[in-house]
Amino acid sequence: MAYTQTQVIQAALEQLGACEIGQTAATEYSTLVSGRMNGLLADLYGRRITASLLASPFADNTFPHLVRIVAERNAPDFGRALDPKAVGASETELASVSRLSRSTTGITRAVLDQLAMWGASSLLTTVDATMIDDRIAALLSNLAARSIIYISSADDIPDEAFDPLSRYIAARLAPQQAPNGALQEAERDLIVLSSSDGAELPAEADYF
Numbered sequence: 001m002a003y004t005q006t007q008v009i010q011a012a013l014e015q016l017g018a019c020e021i022g023q024t025a026a027t028e029y030s031t032l033v034s035g036r037m038n039g040l041l042a043d044l045y046g047r048r049i050t051a052s053l054l055a056s057p058f059a060d061n062t063f064p065h066l067v068r069i070v071a072e073r074n075a076p077d078f079g080r081a082l083d084p085k086a087v088g089a090s091e092t093e094l095a096s097v098s099r100l101s102r103s104t105t106g107i108t109r110a111v112l113d114q115l116a117m118w119g120a121s122s123l124l125t126t127v128d129a130t131m132i133d134d135r136i137a138a139l140l141s142n143l144a145a146r147s148i149i150y151i152s153s154a155d156d157i158p159d160e161a162f163d164p165l166s167r168y169i170a171a172r173l174a175p176q177q178a179p180n181g182a183l184q185e186a187e188r189d190l191i192v193l194s195s196s197d198g199a200e201l202p203a204e205a206d207y208f
Helices: 005-015 027-046 063-078 084-101 106-117 129-145 159-173 182-194
Strands: none
Touching (some): 005 027, 005 063, 027 063, 063 084, 106 129
């Protein structure tokens, strides 16, 4: 289901108590909030909270978060202070929806899923599909240059390499969020895959 901008504004005004649920808000209130929508949506896009400039109709998985943001940004005009925690939580959720709903496939999606598993919520607005796509060729070249594994391109990744490679890329792009040793473990698994006999490496192997 998709929602129009009018529905977003109506729901936000209901949250603000400017009208009863199901009742049409006063024109002056709707006009006030409507006049700020373009700037608000541009701000979300400018800060990379959303992958594109949102426009009506809005997807159902963005609707509740967008409504909350619109309501909070207009709260001071309706008798209460803006709640920064509510705005932050809604922006995080909106960023997560935007990040994972992009047309991402293959290794890009695997990396995004790995970051989500690590709880890298603070990076939702910086590490996204665009960054991964921009960096993956260089990361694959680096792996080949260090004789860890040779993969010609993101379109030529063996199935068995998807898991360790997604962990490796995620750890390189989000080192502060990766568990201790995640990068070294991913490299170790890739080396095993690329070895001629598939033999496991000794546990004391060093990685630089």
